[in-house]
Structure formats: C-alpha cells, structure tokens
Amino acid sequence: MRVADIIAQKRDGGKLAADQIRFLVDGYVQGRIPDYQISSFLMAVYFRSMDDEETVVLTRAIIDSGIIMDFSRLEGPIIDKHSTGGVGDKTSLVIAPLVASCGVFVPMISGRGLGHTGGTLDKLESIPGFNANLSLKEFKEIVRRVKSALIGQTGDLAPADKKLYALRDVTATVESVPLIVASIISKKVAEGIHGLVLDVKAGSGAFMKTWEHARVLAQALVRTARLLGKKVTALITSMEEPLGHAVGNAVEVAEAVDVLKGAGPEDLKELSFTLAAEMLLLAGKARNFDDARHVLEQRIADGGALRKFCEIIAAQGGDPRAIDDGPLWARASHRYEIKSPRKGFIQSIKAEPIGKAAMLLGAGRETVDSKIDHTAAVWVCKKSGEEIGGNEVYCALEFNDDRRLQEAIALVEGAVVIGEAPPEPTKLILERIVEC
Amino acid sequence: MRVADIIAQKRDGGKLAADQIRFLVDGYVQGRIPDYQISSFLMAVYFRSMDDEETVVLTRAIIDSGIIMDFSRLEGPIIDKHSTGGVGDKTSLVIAPLVASCGVFVPMISGRGLGHTGGTLDKLESIPGFNANLSLKEFKEIVRRVKSALIGQTGDLAPADKKLYALRDVTATVESVPLIVASIISKKVAEGIHGLVLDVKAGSGAFMKTWEHARVLAQALVRTARLLGKKVTALITSMEEPLGHAVGNAVEVAEAVDVLKGAGPEDLKELSFTLAAEMLLLAGKARNFDDARHVLEQRIADGGALRKFCEIIAAQGGDPRAIDDGPLWARASHRYEIKSPRKGFIQSIKAEPIGKAAMLLGAGRETVDSKIDHTAAVWVCKKSGEEIGGNEVYCALEFNDDRRLQEAIALVEGAVVIGEAPPEPTKLILERIVEC
Numbered sequence: 001m002r003v004a005d006i007i008a009q010k011r012d013g014g015k016l017a018a019d020q021i022r023f024l025v026d027g028y029v030q031g032r033i034p035d036y037q038i039s040s041f042l043m044a045v046y047f048r049s050m051d052d053e054e055t056v057v058l059t060r061a062i063i064d065s066g067i068i069m070d071f072s073r074l075e076g077p078i079i080d081k082h083s084t085g086g087v088g089d090k091t092s093l094v095i096a097p098l099v100a101s102c103g104v105f106v107p108m109i110s111g112r113g114l115g116h117t118g119g120t121l122d123k124l125e126s127i128p129g130f131n132a133n134l135s136l137k138e139f140k141e142i143v144r145r146v147k148s149a150l151i152g153q154t155g156d157l158a159p160a161d162k163k164l165y166a167l168r169d170v171t172a173t174v175e176s177v178p179l180i181v182a183s184i185i186s187k188k189v190a191e192g193i194h195g196l197v198l199d200v201k202a203g204s205g206a207f208m209k210t211w212e213h214a215r216v217l218a219q220a221l222v223r224t225a226r227l228l229g230k231k232v233t234a235l236i237t238s239m240e241e242p243l244g245h246a247v248g249n250a251v252e253v254a255e256a257v258d259v260l261k262g263a264g265p266e267d268l269k270e271l272s273f274t275l276a277a278e279m280l281l282l283a284g285k286a287r288n289f290d291d292a293r294h295v296l297e298q299r300i301a302d303g304g305a306l307r308k309f310c311e312i313i314a315a316q317g318g319d320p321r322a323i324d325d326g327p328l329w330a331r332a333s334h335r336y337e338i339k340s341p342r343k344g345f346i347q348s349i350k351a352e353p354i355g356k357a358a359m360l361l362g363a364g365r366e367t368v369d370s371k372i373d374h375t376a377a378v379w380v381c382k383k384s385g386e387e388i389g390g391n392e393v394y395c396a397l398e399f400n401d402d403r404r405l406q407e408a409i410a411l412v413e414g415a416v417v418i419g420e421a422p423p424e425p426t427k428l429i430l431e432r433i434v435e436c
Numbered sequence: 437m438r439v440a441d442i443i444a445q446k447r448d449g450g451k452l453a454a455d456q457i458r459f460l461v462d463g464y465v466q467g468r469i470p471d472y473q474i475s476s477f478l479m480a481v482y483f484r485s486m487d488d489e490e491t492v493v494l495t496r497a498i499i500d501s502g503i504i505m506d507f508s509r510l511e512g513p514i515i516d517k518h519s520t521g522g523v524g525d526k527t528s529l530v531i532a533p534l535v536a537s538c539g540v541f542v543p544m545i546s547g548r549g550l551g552h553t554g555g556t557l558d559k560l561e562s563i564p565g566f567n568a569n570l571s572l573k574e575f576k577e578i579v580r581r582v583k584s585a586l587i588g589q590t591g592d593l594a595p596a597d598k599k600l601y602a603l604r605d606v607t608a609t610v611e612s613v614p615l616i617v618a619s620i621i622s623k624k625v626a627e628g629i630h631g632l633v634l635d636v637k638a639g640s641g642a643f644m645k646t647w648e649h650a651r652v653l654a655q656a657l658v659r660t661a662r663l664l665g666k667k668v669t670a671l672i673t674s675m676e677e678p679l680g681h682a683v684g685n686a687v688e689v690a691e692a693v694d695v696l697k698g699a700g701p702e703d704l705k706e707l708s709f710t711l712a713a714e715m716l717l718l719a720g721k722a723r724n725f726d727d728a729r730h731v732l733e734q735r736i737a738d739g740g741a742l743r744k745f746c747e748i749i750a751a752q753g754g755d756p757r758a759i760d761d762g763p764l765w766a767r768a769s770h771r772y773e774i775k776s777p778r779k780g781f782i783q784s785i786k787a788e789p790i791g792k793a794a795m796l797l798g799a800g801r802e803t804v805d806s807k808i809d810h811t812a813a814v815w816v817c818k819k820s821g822e823e824i825g826g827n828e829v830y831c832a833l834e835f836n837d838d839r840r841l842q843e844a845i846a847l848v849e850g851a852v853v854i855g856e857a858p859p860e861p862t863k864l865i866l867e868r869i870v871e872c
Binding site: 003004005007008011034035036037038039040042043044046047167169170171172173 | 439440441443444447470471472473474475476478479480482483603605606607608609
C-alpha cells in the first residue's frame with residue numbers, strides 16, 4: 001500500500017477501504033507516515049469528504065490508537081454530553097451534577113478554552129483546590145463513587161486525535177465534517193459511555209455559522225455515534241448571543257451554581273434542563289420529556305443537584321464552600337460599564353466579539369500558552385429583547401489588567417445593537433435530531 | 437502573515453496576493469515553513485488552481501530561489517525546447533545539434549527517466565565518456581563555443597522546484613496545471629533563454645491523457661512564459677504510440693543519429709523537424725515555416741547537423757566516433773521476438789506499456805535509485821497502420837537480465853492491437869498554440 005496512492009484515491013473522489021484508512025492512522029501514530037502526507041490527505045478529505053462507512057472506520061482507528069475506559073463494573077447508565085463550543089456556555093457545570101443526582105453516571109472529559117470560546121476546565125479551576133488533571137484511575141474511582149467527575153483530555157484516550165488535531169490546526173483542515181465527527185466521537189466512545197447528548201451550536205458565535213451547516217454536522221455525529229453502537233441525541237441550539245449573563249471563568253461557575261440553587265438566567269436554565277432531560281431519556285430514567293423535566297426540577301428543589309456538585313468538588317480536591325462564598329463570588333479589581341446612548345430594546349448581542357473581549361481582558365487564551373485570569377469577565381447585563389433606558393448599563397467589563405481594555409470595549413460596543421422597537425423573538429433550541 | 441490563513445484563503449477559492457505566494461515559497465526554501473503546511477497548500481491548489489497572475493508569481497518565486505544563467509555576452513538568439521515526456525522520444529538529441537548548426541544557441545537542461553518515460557541524459561550517457569554533470573561554468577563555456585550543450589538539473593537553478601517537486605511526488609499533488617507550469621517554466625527561464633518551444637504530449641503514453649487536458653496545460657504554459665517575457669510556441673503532439681522504432685537508451689541515440697544522417701523513422705523526423713523549425717522561427721532565423729524546414733534539411737544534407745552533434749559530444753568529454761560504431765550500435769546479449777499470430781494491420785501500439793516493458797528490461801528506472809542498462813531495449817518493428825504477415829515479428833525485446841522478461845512480454849503483447857483492415861490514419865502534430 002502506497003500512501004500517495006491512497007491520497008490520490010481520496011483526492012479523485014474515491015471511497016477508501018477500511019484497511020487504507022487504518023494504514024494511514026496507524027502509520028501516522030506510529031511515526032511511519034510523515035506529517036506532510038497526512039496533511040495533504042486531510043486537505044483532500046476537506047474537499048472530497050467521507051461517507052458514513054469511511055467516517056466510522058476513521059473514528060474507530062482513532063479510538064484504537066489508545067485505550068477505552070472500562071466502566072463495565074458500574075451498575076447503571078453512563079451518559080455524557082458534548083457541546084461544540086460557545087460563549088458563556090456553562091451548561092456542563094449544571095448538567096454533570098444535576099444528571100448525576102438523578103442516578104446516572106456522567107464521566108465528563110472536557111477541553112480548555114481557546115480564542116473566543118471558554119473551556120469547562122478553566123472555569124472549574126476557579127474553585128480553590130479543584131484538580132482537573134486526574135489520572136484515569138482516579139477519574140474512574142470518583143465516577144464510581146460520586147457518579148460524576150470532570151477532567152481534561154488525557155494522552156491515554158484517542159491519542160491519534162490529539163496528533164491529528166494539532167496538524168489540522170496549522171494546515172487549514174479543521175473545518176471538515178468527517179474530521180470533526182471522528183475527533184468528537186472517538187474521544188467520547190473512548191470514555192466508555194452508553195449514550196451521548198450532543199449540543200451542536202449554530203450561529204455567529206459558533207463554529208458552524210448557520211443552522212444548515214450545524215444540521216449537517218449534527219446528523220453526521222448522530223449517524224456515526226449510532227453506527228458505533230451508542231445511544232445518541234443531538235440538539236441544534238442557537239449561539240447567536242452569549243448564554244446567560246456571565247462570560248468568564250469564576251463568574252460562569254457562580255452562575256451555574258445559581259441555576260443549581262434554583263435561580264439563574266432563563267436561557268441557561270432552559271438549555272441545561274433540556275440537555276439534561278435528553279440525557280435522562282437516553283439513560284432510561286424517564287418515560288418522556290415532561291417526566292424528565294419534572295425529575296430534574298425535583299433535584300433542584302430538594303437540593304440534590306447542588307449537593308452533588310459539592311460532592312464532585314470535594315472528590316476532586318476542591319473546597320465545596322466555594323458554592324456560597326470565596327473566589328467564585330469575588331470581583332476583579334476594575335469595572336468598566338457600557339451604557340446605552342438612548343432608550344430602546346436590545347436587538348441582538350453577537351457572541352463572538354463578547355467572547356473575544358473577555359479573552360482580551362484575560363478570561364481566555366489567545367494562544368495555547370496564555371495564562372487565564374479567573375476573575376476577568378464580561379457581564380451581559382441586558383439580554384436581547386429586553387427594554388433599556390437611556391444611559392443604562394447593558395454590559396460591564398471586569399478586569400485586573402487594562403492593557404487591552406480599549407480593544408475589548410470596542411468589541412463589546414460593536415457587538416450590541418439597540419433599536420426602537422422590540423425585536424422578533426428568537427429560539428434557543430432550534431432542532432432535535434435523533435434519526436437521520 | 438500566518439501560513440494557515442494563506443492555506444485557508446486558497447482552500448476557499450480566494451486569489452492569493454504576490455507577497456503571500458512569495459512568503460510561502462521563500463519560507464519553504466529557507467526551512468521556516470514546514471513540509472506539512474506546504475503539502476496541504478499544494479492540495480488546496482490542486483483543487484482550486486491558480487490564475488495567471490498567481491502562476492506567474494509562483495514561477496517567479498521559484499526562479500528567484502536560485503540563480504539565472506547569464507548568457508548576455510552571447511551574440512545571437514538562445515532557444516530551448518521542452519517536452520512533457522513520452523516513450524521513444526529522442527527529439528532533443530536531433531534538435532539540439534540540428535538547431536545549433538543553424539546558428540542558434542541551444543542550452544539544454546534535461547531530466548532523467550522515471551517510470552515508463554526515458555530521460556535524455558540517460559540516453560546520452562550511452563556514449564562513452566559523455567559527461568552530463570557539468571558545472572554551470574563549463575556548460576556556459578561549451579554553449580558559447582559550440583552553441584549547444586546538454587546537461588542535467590543543477591541545484592543552482594530553481595532549487596525551490598526540486599524541493600517542491602519531491603514533496604508533490606509523495607503527496608499526490610503532481611497533477612495540477614499551475615504547479616506543472618511553474619515547475620517547467622521556472623527551470624527554463626532560469627536557463628537564461630530568449631525563447632522556448634514546448635512539446636506538450638497528449639495521449640495514453642503521456643502525462644496528459646487527452647487532447648483537451650494537454651491544451652489546457654499548453655495554453656497555461658504559453659501564457660505564463662509570455663508573461664515572463666519569453667517568446668514561446670507550444671505544439672500539442674500525439675503520444676499514443678512510441679516515437680520511432682527504438683525504445684531504450686543506446687538504441688535511441690543511434691536512431692537520433694540516423695535522423696541526423698538523413699535516414700530514420702518518419703514520425704521521429706517529422707516531429708524533430710517541426711519542433712526545430714518552430715525554434716528557428718522564434719530565433720528569427722527563418723521567415724516562415726517552409727523556409728525553416730528548408731534550412732533544416734540543408735543542415736542534414738550538408739552534414740552540418742551531424743558534425744555539430746560530434747562537436748557537442750567531444751566538448752562534453754565523449755567519443756564522437758560513437759556516431760558510427762561502438763556501444764550505440766551494440767546489442768544486448770539476448771533477444772526475444774514477438775510475432776504476429778495472423779496477418780493483418782497494426783491498429784495501435786500503446787506507448788505506456790511499451791515504455792514500462794523497456795523499464796522492466798533495465799532501460800529505465802522503477803525508482804530513482806534504479807541503475808540503467810544502456811543496451812536494454814524494446815524495438816517497435818512495425819508502426820501502426822503497417823501491414824503485417826502471419827508469424828512476422830512486430831516487436832523485439834533486447835536484454836541482459838531476464839528476471840522480469842515474462843512481465844515485459846505480457847506488457848508488449850497487450851500493447852499492440854492487430855486487426856484485419858487498415859486503421860484510420862492518426863495525426864502526430866495535433867495543434868499549434870501561439871496565442872491564447
């Protein structure tokens with residue numbers, strides 16, 4: 001088998017056989033096939049795509065490059081949630097304890113933030129003592145005991161994905177549906193889960209800018225996960241504006257805690273409860289969606305979800321008192337408020353510039369080496385559709401380092417549109433995909 | 437400037453600016469940009485192509501990676517010929533001395549054979565003592581004194597092309613018109629020529645399998661060479677069957693000598709004279725095509741062309757007596773004749789399997805490291821359209837090593853079609869392209 005022939009076959013629109021795809025992935029991971037042949041192959045895949053069979057083989061080859069978590073001794077359903085990434089998206093922090101408090105195992109392996117999107121792990125590290133870098137053995141033990149744990153990527157699971165993603169990132173081959181699908185699904189299958197709920201974001205603040213593109217991705221994700229024997233549901237959700245009011249790290253954990261306490265912003269509650277309900281359905285813990293919602297609301301009302309969050313924090317070395325006071329509720333040293341020049345209604349709030357502004361203030365990473373300031377934040381005080389008076393604050397920037405403040409202010413000012421009349425209402429949950 | 441952004445721009449069908457293309461080529465040659473980004477870029481170019489402006493900039497950047505030959509002290513036109521490669525194509529060996537004998541400088545930098553196509557240098561090295569590895573200084577001196585010399589690629593001219601071609605070869609990105617154009621034209625412009633005649637082969641034995649594809653390439657070559665200030669004419673010529681009777685190395689030089697002596701096969705004479713006439717026209721050495729043909733026939737008749745070949749051979753360290761006897765006229769130790777099973781007419785002779793059979797016998801290179809057997813050859817005794825008796829020889833294989841003889845026989849037998857009636861006559865010179 002010659003690598004150049006396999007590349008040419010894909011380049012010419014041909015379908016690759018399983019042994020050809022495995023030959024490439026195995027050879028790449030083992031260092032027999034050089035980067036420059038794989039990057040040219042990835043670009044050919046960008047243009048020619050892959051069908052479901054090829055995508056499944058690619059995903060399987062990436063899974064087999066590492067170990068698969070063995071949760072076979074757990075008695076009960078094991079379900080995870082994956083989001084394609086957005087601004088102000090702290091749903092994982094609500095969902096993991098909430099769903100675990102309903103008796104479902106939720107082993108969550110999350111990423112770190114880069115660019116305008118935040119990362120669940122960066123947020124969690126706002127909690128004093130919290131350790132997201134557990135070994136798989138420790139992770140497994142906590143999941144068994146507490147039902148949920150949240151850790152970072154590990155080199156043991158799907159190492160081929162890490163190598164491929166690093167190459168894609170510098171060769172303009174990230175935006176390919178089969179490559180995205182293989183990357184996401186391989187890592188989730190390697191977690192040893194039974195089922196997966198996917199939150200595929202669509203909109204200006206998301207990786208997929210349109211509903212149509214998000215649907216193509218969501219359908220491919222669902223088909224591939226199912227072909228690999230997993231129960232799966234995908235929701236396409238709007239990422240036009242940030243989720244909730246808080247965009248940053250400590251402030252996002254605090255907002256998630258608000259939801260676990262029964263308060264919090266409506267959109268965050270709505271999305272968290274919907275995703276959690278889908279997880280309960282996959283887990284067989286509810287007969288229907290309304291039933292699932294009811295169970296979840298009970299766990300909020302009786303404090304079970306919040307207690308579960310404290311258990312998780314404690315199990316991972318953190319201080320559970322953080323949910324009531326301390327760093328999560330502390331503020332950065334400076335605050336800059338952006339006020340409305342006239343009265344009217346918020347028409348729209350673009351997520352990407354808000355996320356980028358938060359990054360410039362220190363809440364995110366411009367490059368993988370950037371250091372996170374856990375208190376830096378952008379507050380979206382008014383959400384779209386809300387009425388606003390003249391000279392009323394609609395966004396606030398909190399920061400310790402003002403070096404890029406002016407850039408951040410300009411981004412936030414440019415992100416918000418104020419008009420005279422109330423805007424058309426928008427939908428948060430756009431579509432549910434279970435069969436395709 | 438970020439490399440990944442430039443790749444993405446081309447991937448998305450955008451036009452690249454001159455400084456972006458130069459940034460890539462310069463960075464690659466200087467080792468700042470890694471292979472894996474360039475190979476992904478080349479695959480994007482494969483799919484999105486380049487317009488004339490981009491192709492010219494790419495060609496220019498490749499030229500500027502090395503030196504440009506300075507022939508400014510030569511008084512007279514400097515014209516070269518380039519062929520995209522075929523089977524049995526020894527026209528360079530006829531043309532260089534023939535055109536030089538008409539007072540035109542012909543500095544020829546040629547390649548070596550690979551796969552089913554032979555290389556001019558491999559053929560010339562059948563001449564005892566002939567040295568194709570001259571320094572550019574020696575090359576220049578011989579061109580000045582004798583008017584022509586034939587040498588191999590040198591690292592001094594267009595080194596970026598060598599690096600890019602090696603990468604394209606293993607990443608399935610060879611077959612891209614702008615990349616082919618930049619590769620060919622950069623090397624020719626670096627030779628310091630005034631004009632160029634291109635022999636773009638079309639057919640089953642050529643790189644471009646169809647006339648239409650060959651036309652696209654020929655037009656792009658002509659446009660790019662002209663935009664770089666060169667006089668240029670392209671001929672699209674048929675490479676369905678081997679040129680002449682001899683396919684090998686020594687036998688091809690001998691056949692070229694036959695033409696210089698006024699004999700030789702009709703198709704080889706026709707193509708050599710037509711290409712040479714185009715060179716005389718570009719050189720301003722003839723008023724029109726018929727005039728040019730007449731001058732060339734004179735140089736054959738008066739022995740000037742043959743004497744010029746002897747001068748070139750002597751100048752490059754070879755023994756000019758080779759044109760009359762010695763290794764060029766020697767035969768390999770074994771001969772296998774393939775005979776017609778019945779009488780009829782040769783319908784077609786596929787060039788590629790014939791070339792491949794010659795390679796298997798030792799006349800060519802399966803990989804760049806293969807060693808050439810200069811006497812190994814395939815003789816095409818009957819050309820298409822010729823009548824053949826039952827049990828008459830139509831091809832003969834000459835070899836010293838019979839390890840792959842059976843494969844070679846099967847290829848030759850499969851390459852020749854014999855039918856009852858004379859076939860439709862075919863054209864050798866398909867199209868002439870000067871303006872496009």
